[in-house]
Amino acid sequence: MNNDATMLTDAISGRLRDAGAVLVGFADLAPLADETRLGFPRAVSFAMPLTPSIVAEIGEGPTEAYAAEYNRLNALQTQIAKDTAAFIESQGWRAQARPATGDWSPTTIRAPFQHKTAATLAGLGWIGKCDLLVTPDYGAAIRWGTVLTDAPLMTGTPIVESRCGDCTVCVDICPGKACSGQNWRAGMPREEFWDPKACMAGMQKVSMARLGRSGVCGMCIAACPYTRAYLRKVGIK
Ligand code: B12
Numbered sequence: 001m002n003n004d005a006t007m008l009t010d011a012i013s014g015r016l017r018d019a020g021a022v023l024v025g026f027a028d029l030a031p032l033a034d035e036t037r038l039g040f041p042r043a044v045s046f047a048m049p050l051t052p053s054i055v056a057e058i059g060e061g062p063t064e065a066y067a068a069e070y071n072r073l074n075a076l077q078t079q080i081a082k083d084t085a086a087f088i089e090s091q092g093w094r095a096q097a098r099p100a101t102g103d104w105s106p107t108t109i110r111a112p113f114q115h116k117t118a119a120t121l122a123g124l125g126w127i128g129k130c131d132l133l134v135t136p137d138y139g140a141a142i143r144w145g146t147v148l149t150d151a152p153l154m155t156g157t158p159i160v161e162s163r164c165g166d167c168t169v170c171v172d173i174c175p176g177k178a179c180s181g182q183n184w185r186a187g188m189p190r191e192e193f194w195d196p197k198a199c200m201a202g203m204q205k206v207s208m209a210r211l212g213r214s215g216v217c218g219m220c221i222a223a224c225p226y227t228r229a230y231l232r233k234v235g236i237k
């Protein structure tokens with residue numbers, strides 16, 4: 001069983017990395033209620049990089065290049081999640097690919113399953129003060145995908161608290177003033193530290209000002225010191 005789990009885990013990881021994922025992890029979803037995990041016991045979590053030079057240009061607000069990048073990665077990740085689910089099913093297990101985005105309710109401002117929950121449980125990062133998933137090596141300059149499954153997998157050690165410390169960079173730059181400044185810990189309700197309606201209002205404001213239409217923001221992605229360190233590492237200021 002452990003041999004099978006190791007082989008399947010390695011096979012999925014290898015396929016995702018070949019497809020362009022820079023982070024791949026495996027989550028035991030046991031800490032979640034059955035309905036929260038949509039009836040699945042485990043998840044494959046993966047992240048693909050936003051193009052670093054496009055992230056670096058966000059600075060004062062969103063750009064057309066960032067809006068296009070957002071659409072490019074959403075389509076790509078949704079497809080890769082479906083390919084991964086097909087592979088897992090071909091090995092005899094159940095699997096469900098989650099879409100990159102687009103499946104959220106405007107009333108609750110949430111999706112049926114959260115990629116960031118799978119990612120923290122897989123041990124890939126923590127939730128920052130702006131409710132983004134922050135990773136040590138890429139900051140927040142990545143987008144997430146998830147495949148839910150019952151396949152036997154070698155799961156990671158969850159990250160259960162924020163590593164933001166005293167940093168307040170995203171709190172200070174957010175045009176919607178959406179972040180309260182509190183540090184996250186596993187199970188903390190979003191609204192206790194971050195206001196999605198304030199984010200949407202801020203996003204609308206900067207998107208209208210910069211692009212002349214509703215759309216994206218991403219200033220918290222670009223400003224995070226973990227993102228900045230990653231951009232410097234790949235030679236972008
Ligand atoms: C709805 C939605 C929005 C809404 C609400 C955002 C939000 N943060 O909730 C709006 C329209 C405002 C929005 C904006 C943006 N979004 Co959006 N959005 C989504 C979507 C589709 C669903 C999010 C959701 O259900 N939220 C509900 C809350 C409660 O869940 P959550 O945000 O994941 O946070 C909680 C859980 O993660 C939980 N949790 C984490 N670990 C654990 C562990 C345990 C044990 C437990 C119990 C809970 C738990 O704790 C968090 C706080 O309660 C996701 C895709 C997805 N399916 O996950 C993308 C997603 C969150 N968005 C993303 C992005 C990039 C953006 C924008 C930058 C868009 C843009 N281009 O301008 C902004 C950034 C806003 C921000 N600072 O978070 C990325 C985030 C990438 C990252 N590095 O973190 C995602 C993951 C899409 C993706 N495929 O990568 N978005």
Ligand code: SF4
Pocket residue numbers: 130173174175176177178198199200202203217218219220221
């Ligand atoms: S996307 Fe923009 S408005 Fe929303 S939290 Fe990040 S910086 Fe604030």
Ligand code: SF4
Pocket residue numbers: 127128129130132134163164167168169170171223224225226
């Ligand atoms: S900018 Fe600072 S507080 Fe915000 S997510 Fe990054 S490390 Fe955390």
